[in-house]
Amino acid sequence: MTVNSFSLYQLSYRSDTFYDQEGFLFDTRQYSLFKYGCHESAQAYASQIAAQLLLDYGHWQNEQVIVCASAYKVAPTAAEAIAQLVYEALQAYFPFLQKVKVGRETVFPNDYGSMSAADRFLLMDRNVLTIDDHLFRKKKLILVDDLRVTGAHERKMTDTIAGVVDEVVFAYVGSLQGDFPASVEFDINNTSIASVNDILTIIGKDIFHVNARVCKYVLSYQNLVELRTFLLEIPAAVLSRLDEYVCGDGYHLMPEYEINYLLLREVLDDKPALLSLAV
Numbered sequence: 504m505t506v507n508s509f510s511l512y513q514l515s516y517r518s519d520t521f522y523d524q525e526g527f528l529f530d531t532r533q534y535s536l537f538k539y540g541c542h543e544s545a546q547a548y549a550s551q552i553a554a555q556l557l558l559d560y561g562h563w564q565n566e567q568v569i570v571c572a573s574a575y576k577v578a579p580t581a582a583e584a585i586a587q588l589v590y591e592a593l594q595a596y597f598p599f600l601q602k603v604k605v606g607r608e609t610v611f612p613n614d615y616g617s618m619s620a621a622d623r624f625l626l627m628d629r630n631v632l633t634i635d636d637h638l639f640r641k642k643k644l645i646l647v648d649d650l651r652v653t654g655a656h657e658r659k660m661t662d663t664i665a666g667v668v669d670e671v672v673f674a675y676v677g678s679l680q681g682d683f684p685a686s687v688e689f690d691i692n693n694t695s696i697a698s699v700n701d702i703l704t705i706i707g708k709d710i711f712h713v714n715a716r717v718c719k720y721v722l723s724y725q726n727l728v729e730l731r732t733f734l735l736e737i738p739a740a741v742l743s744r745l746d747e748y749v750c751g752d753g754y755h756l757m758p759e760y761e762i763n764y765l766l767l768r769e770v771l772d773d774k775p776a777l778l779s780l781a782v
Contacts, residue, residue, distance in 0.1 A: 504665055509559070510651060510675035511551050516683040521691070523677075534676070535695035538581045538649070539702055540717055542710035545581075548649075548676045549588030556589070556645060556674060557596060567599045567642040569668075573649075573656055574607040574632045577751025578715035585676070586647035605646075605660070606633040610752045612719070612759045632663040639664060644671040651678035652688050692716070699724055699733035706737055713744045715752065721745060721767070722760035730763065734770040746771055 513524040521529040537544035570593065572579070572586035590602040608631040646660060657673055664671060679687065695701060699721070705711060724730045734742060746767060749755050755764045 504668060505670040506661055506673075507671070508651075508657070508673035508675065509555060510678040511548065511555065512677040513680050514677050515680050516687060529677070531691050531694040534649075534691055535693060536705060537584075537676075538692045538716055539696055539705055539720070540581070540584070540712040540714055541705050541708075542584065542712060543708075545584040545712065546588055549585045549592060552585065552647065552674050552676070553589050553592035556593065556672070560643075560645075560672060561596070563643050564597060565599070566597075567601075568593075568597050568645065569601050569603050569639060569642050570645045570647065571603050571605050572647050574605040574660065575715060576607050576610050578610075578718050578748035579712070580649075581712070581714045581716055582647055582649045583714065584712040585649070589645070589647055589674070601638075603635070603638060605663075607631065608633065610715075610754070612754070612757050630659065632659055634663060634667065636667055639667045641669050644668045645674055646671060647674050649676045650688060650691070651675045696720070698726075699729055703733055703736060706741060711741060713741060713748060715748070718745060718748050718752070718754060722749065722754055722763045724763060727762070727766060731766060731770065734767060742767075742771055 512529055514521045514529055521531060523529050533544050533547065537548060570586055570590040572583040574580075575583065587602065590600065594600055609629065644664065648656065651657065651673070660673075661671070702717065702720070721730065721733075749760075749764060749767070754760050
């Protein structure tokens, strides 16, 4: 199996600032908006990735090609939004293109972006990724992901598809180069997000992609008064999708998220809010 990869931005970290391979400042605000469901930001990255894929892999035109995002259970990763848009952009060029999901069996309450490299590899080693061997066999695979930090997910995915696919290219928005603190991904992810009000702004201005990061942020938000207001103001479709993903991944059963999930259900069921908990 041939394994290749590219990233739009090779990022270095200096003096609390991120620079790309050309020495320009990396727009961490746009990246953060994307991580929290902003369609416009996802579209910007998808257009760049699709263009790079056509430049480097246009010769796959007559091949059986699959596009997928990083693995998830029920709640999609943020990268799923980019992968779907990349798929749509490439359909006109690859007539045998398919969009497929890579599954994962276990989810965790922790914020992956704040983990050390060692913890990331341990976590991925404990997880099981699943693919349809028959569907993937002897095909070309484009795996779209957002930020490559340690390569733990790439290694796990490579092990999962070894002996099945013919060739894979990992297409990243960015990759971190050199030395950086363990919390650096957490910092990038949350550049534009200080409260649920920032997520409300994203929902209000564009198409909104509910994803696992949004679910965890809502479930771990500590100001229950603000959270209740947020849940009352978001569209019913977004609230319902939050509940669907939270339950699908089993977050509603995790003790860390119990109180916030009860509040979500109260609002969803149009029952009195848990005001005693929100004081």
